[in-house]
Amino acid sequence: MEIRIRTIREKENEYIEIGCHKVDPTVEELVRFIKSRRGNIEAYREEKQYRIPLVDIFYVESVDDRTFIYLEHDCYEAKKRLYEFEELLSERQFVRISKSVIVNLMKVEAIKPALNGRFLCLLENKEKVIISRKYVPEVKEKLQK
Secondary structure, three states: OOOOOOOOOOOOOOOOOOOOOOOOHHHHHHHHHHHHOOOEEEEEEOOEEEEEEHHHOOEEEEEOOEEEEEOOOOEEEEOOOHHHHHHHHOOOOEEEEEOOEEEEHHHEEEEEEOHHHOEEEEEOOOOEEEEOHHHHHHHHHHHHO
């Protein structure tokens, strides 16, 4: 398969075009992946509102009835609850890994076993989060897709 990239003028709308003989599972997977990378989340920091691109999110965590969005070096607060993020991000490359954390699988560098059936998830920014034993099967299933 050949891949071509063409630079367009600033005034033109960006687009992605796929040329194929038939729409097979590989093409469908590419389309799902591309769609999963689009979108923004509303978040707050120091009483200012921001639009955070989904591709920049490392993980979302709920602590003391507050929800935080973690980027590579920044942290923002969100008004949505963790279960709302789980519903919103379910079709994307995000998965719940514990009662309080949803992680972006595209930011995972490595996963290795930890104690008591749990796993340690090392993110690209070198931060570590724990995958609870209860969520391990769901994480494995999402990784196989």
